[in-house]
Amino acid sequence: MHVKQTIAIIGAAGNMGQAIAKALAKEENRLLLFSSNQQKAQLVAEEIKSKNAAIEVEGTGCPVDASWEADIIILAVPYQAEAEIAKKIEDVARQKIVISISNPLNETFDGLVTLPGTSAGEELQKILPDSKVIKAFNTTYAVNFVQPLIDGKQTDAFIAGDHATALTVVEELVRSAGFNPIVAGPLKVSQTLENMQLLLIQLTMKYNYNWHAGWKILHN
Amino acid sequence: MFEQLIKSIQDKVPATEEELQLCKHYFTPKKIRKKQFLLQEGDVCNRLAFVEKGSLYSYSTDAKGTQRVIQFAFEGWWISDLYSFFTKEPSNLNIEALEDSELLLLDHEQHDYLLKNIPQYETYTRLILQNAYVALQRRIEGTIGLTAEEKYSRFLNQYSTCLNRVPQHLIASYLGITPETLSRIRKQMTR
Numbered sequence: 001m002h003v004k005q006t007i008a009i010i011g012a013a014g015n016m017g018q019a020i021a022k023a024l025a026k027e028e029n030r031l032l033l034f035s036s037n038q039q040k041a042q043l044v045a046e047e048i049k050s051k052n053a054a055i056e057v058e059g060t061g062c063p064v065d066a067s068w069e070a071d072i073i074i075l076a077v078p079y080q081a082e083a084e085i086a087k088k089i090e091d092v093a094r095q096k097i098v099i100s101i102s103n104p105l106n107e108t109f110d111g112l113v114t115l116p117g118t119s120a121g122e123e124l125q126k127i128l129p130d131s132k133v134i135k136a137f138n139t140t141y142a143v144n145f146v147q148p149l150i151d152g153k154q155t156d157a158f159i160a161g162d163h164a165t166a167l168t169v170v171e172e173l174v175r176s177a178g179f180n181p182i183v184a185g186p187l188k189v190s191q192t193l194e195n196m197q198l199l200l201i202q203l204t205m206k207y208n209y210n211w212h213a214g215w216k217i218l219h220n
Numbered sequence: 221m222f223e224q225l226i227k228s229i230q231d232k233v234p235a236t237e238e239e240l241q242l243c244k245h246y247f248t249p250k251k252i253r254k255k256q257f258l259l260q261e262g263d264v265c266n267r268l269a270f271v272e273k274g275s276l277y278s279y280s281t282d283a284k285g286t287q288r289v290i291q292f293a294f295e296g297w298w299i300s301d302l303y304s305f306f307t308k309e310p311s312n313l314n315i316e317a318l319e320d321s322e323l324l325l326l327d328h329e330q331h332d333y334l335l336k337n338i339p340q341y342e343t344y345t346r347l348i349l350q351n352a353y354v355a356l357q358r359r360i361e362g363t364i365g366l367t368a369e370e371k372y373s374r375f376l377n378q379y380s381t382c383l384n385r386v387p388q389h390l391i392a393s394y395l396g397i398t399p400e401t402l403s404r405i406r407k408q409m410t411r
């Protein structure tokens with residue numbers, strides 16, 4: 001038996017929060033799901049349990065306690081909500097992996113609200129200087145978590161961060177969620193990753209991909 | 221969140237306010253519920269744990285699955301498998317929460333950083349390890365040399381303030397005697 005890693009998902013009742021929770025519902029993980037509406041988080045937990053009763057998962061109404069118990073914290077909230085949540089959990093997130101999945105899109109989906117030269121990932125690291133912020137899961141649509149195959153190919157999922165061991169842990173997490181993890185570089189590469197998703201969203205709308213679209217690097 | 225740790229450091233070394241504040245940044249705060257594990261047999265112990273609140277205990281299990289308690293840890297104590305931590309070999313021990321607990325954890329990287337950059341922390345660690353060594357030696361000497369009654373008296377002295385927080389069967393396991401023997405000794409002592 002191994003000690004389970006405890007993963008707190010903040011915003012677990014949202015599209016991405018649910019998708020990630022279901023993809024990480026494995027016996028080696030213990031999931032704490034937070035929603036500001038605790039009942040919604042409990043419903044997600046119940047749905048996971050109904051498929052596999054052996055999964056340790058529960059819905060909670062306290063993001064601080066969930067993060068305090070966690071080894072890994074995933075912020076599955078809009079960029080605009082990240083700073084507020086981050087300030088609440090700062091003390092209990094020290095030295096922990098905090099995953100930033102957000103794409104800081106503007107209201108018309110044709111640009112990012114972050115200033116040039118920075119990114120949502122880097123802004124989160126500024127608020128949480130003692131945490132290990134890792135960018136992940138921002139280049140994959142929520143609908144593709146159920147079946148990370150598109151056009152018969154396993155979707156790539158890019159990861160960026162400054163901390164080597166934390167990157168390895170997240171790489172494993174992304175792999176276990178069914179994607180092909182690619183460590184893209186240090187946290188500042190979040191700028192590229194967030195812009196890549198901006199492009200994918202624009203193309204998805206323009207060519208009507210129906211959200212079943214993702215990235216795959218073709219190489220020899 | 222850091223009260224017990226700061227008290228523990230200040231009891232042992234004259235650390236400055238600045239050094240104490242700096243220390244705080246390197247510990248990982250972690251809550252753990254009763255009966256949850258911090259370490260399980262077969263895993264490498266890759267973090268040292270300081271108990272801010274609550275209690276834990278470490279034990280091995282024999283072939284029949286019987287627990288053999290090694291150590292208890294309450295507020296202000298450290299607990300880990302030092303053998304596994306330093307050698308990075310898989311541990312033979314389990315560390316389990318006896319009560320809902322609040323811990324401060326240090327992995328190798330954080331521990332090494334503090335040792336290198338905060339000389340008072342190094343002195344503090346040396347004193348903690350020194351005490352742990354002495355406690356271990358006393359425990360071995362007690363285990364092989366004392367009667368069950370003597371072992372229990374020594375246990376009462378050492379753990380006097382926390383006694384009612386530990387179930388009797390774990391105390392018996394710690395002393396290497398059966399719960400029945402422990403119960404007999406307790407009756408004799410109250411007479």
Ligand SMILES: NC(=O)c1ccc[n+]([C@@H]2O[C@H](COP(=O)([O-])OP(=O)(O)OC[C@H]3O[C@@H](n4cnc5c(N)ncnc54)[C@H](OP(=O)(O)O)[C@@H]3O)[C@@H](O)[C@H]2O)c1
Binds near residue numbers: 103138
């Ligand atoms: N959807 C995708 O395919 C996709 C793909 C890649 C990345 N992302 C990123 O993932 C994040 C979540 O996207 P989503 O599509 O899952 O959005 P969503 O369905 O709207 O869910 C976001 C969740 O965040 C919480 N939230 C919303 N506003 C908040 C606020 N002001 N303060 C605190 N919490 C708030 C809500 O949780 P409660 O009200 O229940 O607490 C909500 O369920 C975004 O940053 C997005 O850029 C999305």
